[in-house]
Amino acid sequence: MTNKQQNRPYLNRIVLFLLFLMLGISSFAQTQRFPKPEFETGYTQPSPTTPEPQVFGIEYLDVLVLVLALSLASWLAIKKRSRKGIMWLSVFSLLYFGFYRLGCVCSIGAIQNVALTLADPAYAISIPIILFFVLPLLFTLFFGRTFCASVCPLGVLQDLVIVKPISIKPWLQKALGLIPYIYLGLAVLLAATGSDFIICRYDPFVGFFRMGASFTMIFLGIVFVLMGLFVARPYCRFLCPYGVLLGWMSRFSKSHLKITPTECIQCKLCEHSCPFDVIDEPTEELKHEEKIKNRKRFTIFALLIPLWMFLGGLALSGLHGFLAKAHPDVYLAELLIKKPGLKNDTENLDVQTFLASGKTMEQLVHEASVIKAEYYTGSWILGVFLGLVIGVMLMNQFVVRKRTDYEPNKTGCFSCGRCIDYCPVKK
Amino acid sequence: MNDKTSGAMGDKKVKRRDFINSTMRLTAAVALGGLAGMTVSKSNSGQYVWQIDPFECTQCGRCATECVLTESAVKCVHAYDLCGYCDLCGGYFKPGVKNLETGAEYQLCPTAAIERKFIEEPYFEYIIKEDLCIGCAKCVAGCTSFGNGSLHLQIRHDICVNCNECAIARSCPSDAIMRVQADEPYLIKGNFSPEEPAKWKNKS
Numbered sequence: 001m002t003n004k005q006q007n008r009p010y011l012n013r014i015v016l017f018l019l020f021l022m023l024g025i026s027s028f029a030q031t032q033r034f035p036k037p038e039f040e041t042g043y044t045q046p047s048p049t050t051p052e053p054q055v056f057g058i059e060y061l062d063v064l065v066l067v068l069a070l071s072l073a074s075w076l077a078i079k080k081r082s083r084k085g086i087m088w089l090s091v092f093s094l095l096y097f098g099f100y101r102l103g104c105v106c107s108i109g110a111i112q113n114v115a116l117t118l119a120d121p122a123y124a125i126s127i128p129i130i131l132f133f134v135l136p137l138l139f140t141l142f143f144g145r146t147f148c149a150s151v152c153p154l155g156v157l158q159d160l161v162i163v164k165p166i167s168i169k170p171w172l173q174k175a176l177g178l179i180p181y182i183y184l185g186l187a188v189l190l191a192a193t194g195s196d197f198i199i200c201r202y203d204p205f206v207g208f209f210r211m212g213a214s215f216t217m218i219f220l221g222i223v224f225v226l227m228g229l230f231v232a233r234p235y236c237r238f239l240c241p242y243g244v245l246l247g248w249m250s251r252f253s254k255s256h257l258k259i260t261p262t263e264c265i266q267c268k269l270c271e272h273s274c275p276f277d278v279i280d281e282p283t284e285e286l287k288h289e290e291k292i293k294n295r296k297r298f299t300i301f302a303l304l305i306p307l308w309m310f311l312g313g314l315a316l317s318g319l320h321g322f323l324a325k326a327h328p329d330v331y332l333a334e335l336l337i338k339k340p341g342l343k344n345d346t347e348n349l350d351v352q353t354f355l356a357s358g359k360t361m362e363q364l365v366h367e368a369s370v371i372k373a374e375y376y377t378g379s380w381i382l383g384v385f386l387g388l389v390i391g392v393m394l395m396n397q398f399v400v401r402k403r404t405d406y407e408p409n410k411t412g413c414f415s416c417g418r419c420i421d422y423c424p425v426k427k
Numbered sequence: 428m429n430d431k432t433s434g435a436m437g438d439k440k441v442k443r444r445d446f447i448n449s450t451m452r453l454t455a456a457v458a459l460g461g462l463a464g465m466t467v468s469k470s471n472s473g474q475y476v477w478q479i480d481p482f483e484c485t486q487c488g489r490c491a492t493e494c495v496l497t498e499s500a501v502k503c504v505h506a507y508d509l510c511g512y513c514d515l516c517g518g519y520f521k522p523g524v525k526n527l528e529t530g531a532e533y534q535l536c537p538t539a540a541i542e543r544k545f546i547e548e549p550y551f552e553y554i555i556k557e558d559l560c561i562g563c564a565k566c567v568a569g570c571t572s573f574g575n576g577s578l579h580l581q582i583r584h585d586i587c588v589n590c591n592e593c594a595i596a597r598s599c600p601s602d603a604i605m606r607v608q609a610d611e612p613y614l615i616k617g618n619f620s621p622e623e624p625a626k627w628k629n630k631s
Contacts, residue, residue, distance in 0.1 A: 033575055034511025041547045045507045046554075050613045051585035053476045102588050109591045117466050124471040134463045141455055197592035210588060212497040249459075252451040328597075349487045353600035356485065 059128035062101060066135055066151065069093055073150045074143035076417070077257040083417040086149050090156035098153035103209040105129055107136050107152065108242040109200045111184070112191035119192035136242075140249040144256040148236060148246065148414040154205050155240075158233045159416060161225055165232040165275030173277060174393065176238040181389045184241035185382040186323075193374050195327040199241060232275035236414065247411040257408060257415040260425045264405035271406065273422040278412035283403045291400075298398040305391035312387025316379040324368075324375040333368035336361065474609035477593040481579035481616050483603035486568035490580055491561045493595040500587035501562035501580050501595065503540070503555050508617035509577035512550035517573025518566035519543055519553055535565045557583070577616065584612050 069089065076085040097103065105113075110133035117125040136147035148155045168176075183199075190196045200206075204221040207213025213221070227234045236243055250256070259270050259279070270279060286294070316323075324330045332350055336342060342351050354364065408419065479490075479501065490501035514527060519541050524533045531539055540559035544552045555578075562580060570578040582604075596604035607614065 033573075034513055036508070036510065037512050037550050039547060039550065043546050043552075047508075048504045048506060048615055050615070051583060053474075053584035053587070053589065053609050053612050057474075059474055104588065105591050113591065114462065114466055117469050121469075124469060125466055126474055127467070127470050127472050128474075130463060130466045130470060133466075134459060137459055138456075141452060141459070196597065200591045201594070201597075210495065213495060249455055252448050252455055254452060349489070350600045353485050353487065357601065 058101075059126070062097075063128050063131045063135075065096060066132065069151045070135060070139045070147060073146035073415075074139060077146045077149060077415040078143055078255055081257075081261060081417065081420050083421050086415075086417045087160075090150035090159060093151050094153050094156045094160065097151070098157065098205075098209045103153050103203070103206045104200070105132055106154070107132050107147070108154065108240060109197065109203070111241060111245075112187055112197045112199055115188040115191040116194065120194055123194075137245060137249050140246050140253060142254045144253045144410065144415045145243075145246050145250045145413060146257075146415045148243070149416045153209065154203070155233065155236050155414065157205055157208070158224070158228045158235060159414075161228050162232045162275050163229040166230050167272075167277055168231065170277075173237075178389065178393070179238050180241055180244045181386060183239055184244045185385055187241050189323065189375070189378045189382050190326050193324075193327060193371060193378060195371075204235060233414065237276060237412075250413070251411045253410060256410050257413065257417060257420075259406055259408060259419045260423050261427045262425055265425060266405070267424060268406070269424060270419045270422040273419045274408075275418065276412065276414060278409040278414075279419060280401075280403055280407050280409050282405060283400060286400060294398045294400060298395060301391070301395040301398065305388065305395065308391035308394075309384045309387035311383075312385070312390070313380045313383035316383025316386065317376060320375040320379040321372065323379055324372045327368075327371050327375075329364065330368045330371050330375075333364050336364070475606040476582075476584060476589055476609045476612045477587065477596060477604055478582050478607045478612060478614050479580050480603045480605060480614055481576075481581070483601050484564070484567070484580055485601045485603070486564040486571065486580075487600055488563050488565070489598050489600070490595050491563040493598045494562075495590060495594045496586065496588065498586065499562040499595075500582050500584075502557050502560045502583045502586075503562065503564070503566055503578055504581040504613075504615060505553060505555050506577045506579065506616040507552075509575045510553070511575050511577075512546065512552060513574060514549045514551055516543070516551065516553055516570070518570030518578045520569075522569070522573070535569050537561070537563060537565065541566060553578075579616050581613055581615065 069092070072089055073086065076082050076089060097106070105128070110129050113125050113129045114133050116123050136151070140147060149159075150156060187197075187199045190198055202217070202220075204217065204224045207218045207221050224235055266282070271281070273279070325334065328350070332354060336351065336354075342348055343355060345351060408415075491499050494500055519535060520527065520533055521535050526533070529543055534541070538559045538561055540556045540561070542554040542556055544554065546552050564580055567578050567580055570576055593604055596602075
């Protein structure tokens with residue numbers, strides 16, 4: 001037994017050597033069917049050109065511009081209190097980050113790179129993308145959403161086209177305000193499973209920056225801009241997934257843009273100045289019975305939150321099979337199981353490429369089931385998250401903050417500074 | 428309740444709110460720092476750009492249509508090192524042509540982006556006119572099946588806008604498009620062989 005094992009390596013080596021020789025010859029024959037000629041007329045062979053990437057090195061310049069723009073935006077919103085300054089800075093950001101840098105990479109899309117980095121051990125993120133993700137959040141934690149006001153190219157594009165903003169009913173705003181949470185959750189799930197970067201794919205404005213996109217995306221962009229004439233910043237308020245994170249940061253920000261520089265005189269001039277309906281009015285003193293009622297409801301809804309979380313997880317995990325179809329491998333595997341006849345369809349490129357790759361159906365199905373299992377866990381987490389969001393939103397209805405002045409709602413305020421000009425109080 | 432006590436109670440409330448705010452701010456800062464730290468530990472200071480692995484490419488033709496740019500950033504590149512300089516070029520002529528004439532009806536390329544130049548008997552040089560090339564890979568398919576495979580697709584970085592996620596990569600049936608380091612942005616055939624261990628692990 002031991003002798004045999006000792007002898008084997010020799011045999012193996014010989015076989016390997018022979019195999020290697022054969023492989024070498026066959027692969028040579030495959031790539032070099034026609035040997036390169038030896039020219040007699042002094043022909044010099046050109047070599048293929050390799051133009052340098054446009055992005056080379058400019059990313060760090062982008063980060064520098066981002067930091068400067070964020071600092072300037074925060075200074076303009078909090079210290080200088082200049083709507084005009086904010087507007088000019090936003091024009092600059094639109095031109096630089098939008099039309100010059102073509103809107104990519106942006107902080108909104110960077111969510112997906114971060115999610116993929118944390119989920120996929122083989123994916124390495126580049127440092128400028130991390131900075132693009134972290135810096136606006138950090139600035140927001142200190143100064144409010146000044147990033148939205150005048151740095152984000154998508155935001156400022158919408159801000160500059162506001163013509164006649166209409167007021168949206170609070171309940172509708174609340175309901176539509178849930179969409180960004182869903183979008184954020186889906187984007188993270190799809191990015192973490194390596195399926196798709198939906199934020200980038202369905203970015204309605206990047207087509208304008210690149211001066212070209214598919215018809216549907218350009219159409220969608222135009223719809224958003226037209227809608228934005230009347231519904232101010234529709235993408236920021238009812239879609240932007242990064243806005244969710246910025247809102248969390250801004251809510252607890254150290255300082256924030258103020259409507260009045262000193263003491264509010266309750267003149268109500270600013271009441272309707274905000275195109276986004278995020279100025280909170282002074283609250284009326286509640287009756288004692290109502291306070292007790294509110295407290296009771298608050299407690300009930302707080303206790304219900306775990307139920308929402310569980311129900312959310314249960315519901316979304318039931319959908320994991322549907323969600324998993326976003327991954328091309330799962331989609332292909334299910335398609336081939338459902339319609340095995342497609343294997344004879346020479347027009348279907350994905351099927352033909354799979355068949356030519358030499359992968360067996362079992363391998364494909366196995367890979368797909370691994371991804372589906374990831375989706376099962378992921379959609380549980382997503383459902384629990386959404387349940388928590390809805391639960392907290394319902395609970396918060398019964399939180400009555402005492403307010404004596406008109407104040408910007410720190411979560412939703414974009415720090416655009418429009419209200420400043422309406423305030424008659426000067427320093 | 429007199430004014431004094433209500434004022435004091437108000438102060439207390441404000442203080443509590445401030446305390447909650449600063450605690451939450453600290454929590455958010457720590458969370459953000461943690462997230463940044465975790466990502467930085469997995470980061471690469473180099474930049475990435477997209478590129479096609481010519482050995483994985485199956486010439487499906489989607490590069491011509493899926494790029495977000497109207498003029499696809501993908502073009503055919505000629506690795507002259509591999510070329511056999513054939514008279515009957517599988518990448519230039521449609522299969523089954525009788526006369527080796529340069530009329531458009533005999534050419535595979537839909538935009539006549541390949542220039543055929545006589546060098547010496549019986550050799551011809553084939554040059555890609557990149558401004559005409561649309562990246563449809565018809566010539567690549569011809570050259571790969573009948574010739575040496577010296578014609579192949581590459582993402583041209585003077586055109587590519589380096590999207591966060593490449594739209595062609597998403598729809599590539601053979602996953603041939605990957606991220607490569609920006610200081611080595613091309614995978615031109617002839618520089619490397621398929622047997623060489625993969626240098627570019629950052630495939631997605």
